[in-house]
Amino acid sequence: TRTPVNVTVTGAAGQIGYSLLFRIASGQLLGQDTPVRLKLLEITPALKAAEGTAMELDDCAFPLLSGIDITDDPNVAFDGVNVALLVGARPRTKGMERGDLLEANGGIFKPQGEAINAHAADDVRVLVVGNPANTNALIAQQHAPDVPADRFTAMTRLDQNRAYTQLAKKLGVTVNDIKKLVIWGNHSATQYPDLFHAEVNGKNAAEAVNDQAWIENEFIPTVAKRGAAIIEARGASSAASAANAAIDHVHDWVNGTPEGQWISAGVVSDGSYGTPEGLITSFPVVAKDGRFEIVQGLEIDDFSRARIDASNAELAEERDAVRSLGLI
Numbered sequence: 469t470r471t472p473v474n475v476t477v478t479g480a481a482g483q484i485g486y487s488l489l490f491r492i493a494s495g496q497l498l499g500q501d502t503p504v505r506l507k508l509l510e511i512t513p514a515l516k517a518a519e520g521t522a523m524e525l526d527d528c529a530f531p532l533l534s535g536i537d538i539t540d541d542p543n544v545a546f547d548g549v550n551v552a553l554l555v556g557a558r559p560r561t562k563g564m565e566r567g568d569l570l571e572a573n574g575g576i577f578k579p580q581g582e583a584i585n586a587h588a589a590d591d592v593r594v595l596v597v598g599n600p601a602n603t604n605a606l607i608a609q610q611h612a613p614d615v616p617a618d619r620f621t622a623m624t625r626l627d628q629n630r631a632y633t634q635l636a637k638k639l640g641v642t643v644n645d646i647k648k649l650v651i652w653g654n655h656s657a658t659q660y661p662d663l664f665h666a667e668v669n670g671k672n673a674a675e676a677v678n679d680q681a682w683i684e685n686e687f688i689p690t691v692a693k694r695g696a697a698i699i700e701a702r703g704a705s706s707a708a709s710a711a712n713a714a715i716d717h718v719h720d721w722v723n724g725t726p727e728g729q730w731i732s733a734g735v736v737s738d739g740s741y742g743t744p745e746g747l748i749t750s751f752p753v754v755a756k757d758g759r760f761e762i763v764q765g766l767e768i769d770d771f772s773r774a775r776i777d778a779s780n781a782e783l784a785e786e787r788d789a790v791r792s793l794g795l796i
């Protein structure tokens with residue numbers, strides 16, 4: 469049997485954690501031939517709840533689950549970690565300014581970046597889910613100078629998955645008929661779900677839709693504001709779909725994307741498409757040999773250009789704000 473892969477989940481006692489952990493332990497993250505050891509990081513008051521979740525994981529008798537560690541110490545949680553899922557974050561509460569939000573999250577993602585730098589395995593891969601995901605990922609990455617920068621990523625896969633279903637419903641097709649539908653920019657209201665490079669049964673998606681007003685006034689806002697719509701309907705934020713997207717992201721990162729398919733991920737910009745270098749922003753990517761590569765050479769029309777630039781400008785502002793707070 470293979471040696472277990474160490475998977476660390478932060479915020480393990482939270483909503484997303486409750487959906488995510490069972491899927492990791494059942495083999496959906498890394499495959500049916502890969503045993504996993506789970507390391508759960510929580511804040512001290514939530515350790516008991518994390519233990520409760522661990523009891524349920526025990527009660528599933530998952531054949532691939534080789535052990536569970538629970539801790540409130542990042543240095544312990546990230547010791548030997550191969551896959552780190554950074555889910556726990558400080559949510560924005562009423563009356564909180566952006567500076568306060570960034571500062572609170574800096575207090576979480578700076579020490580976690582440092583602990584990853586000091587203790588992670590050489591092949592560590594990090595996915596940040598906790599919001600503001602792109603900037604939290606940047607903070608962690610900046611405090612892990614010994615880890616290759618491309619190992620730090622932020623999740624926009626949920627946005628992508630949302631876009632797939634909205635487009636499929638509009639055209640009366642299934643998600644299987646759609647390819648290359650990706651998100652650019654920040655995981656925020658400024659994100660840009662791009663129909664102009666997407667394909668539906670081999671045809672250009674924007675042409676298949678042939679309704680610019682729908683793209684601008686329905687499709688893009690529906691995808692970008694879906695999180696709020698879920699809260700409104702469910703009385704709680706999206707958790708199972710977020711966990712599902714995290715599984716998709718890491719699964720594809722490790723196993724590769726199928727030929728002819730692109731996915732979305734927030735990755736460190738190399739300056740592609742005029743994006744400020746060093747920002748963690750979402751691009752169309754392919755995964756090959758365990759690495760994400762930004763899809764190159766796409767033509768960007770004026771409509772897409774304005775949206776991509778606006779979302780990246782927002783990210784640059786967040787970066788400048790965390791810089792002026794001394795967080796990076």
Ligand code: NAI
Pocket residue numbers: 478479480481482483484485509510511514555556557558559576596597598599600601623624625626627655705706707710
């Ligand atoms: P939740 O509030 O149910 O759980 C968060 C957990 O994180 C709590 O148990 C809390 O104790 C823990 N936590 C807080 N600080 C921590 C720290 N320093 N170390 C370890 N654990 C810590 O929230 P939920 O619903 O699970 O969401 C988690 C995050 O994911 C939120 O920031 C949310 O906005 C974000 N999210 C991101 C999405 C994306 O597409 N990127 C989609 C949906 C949610």
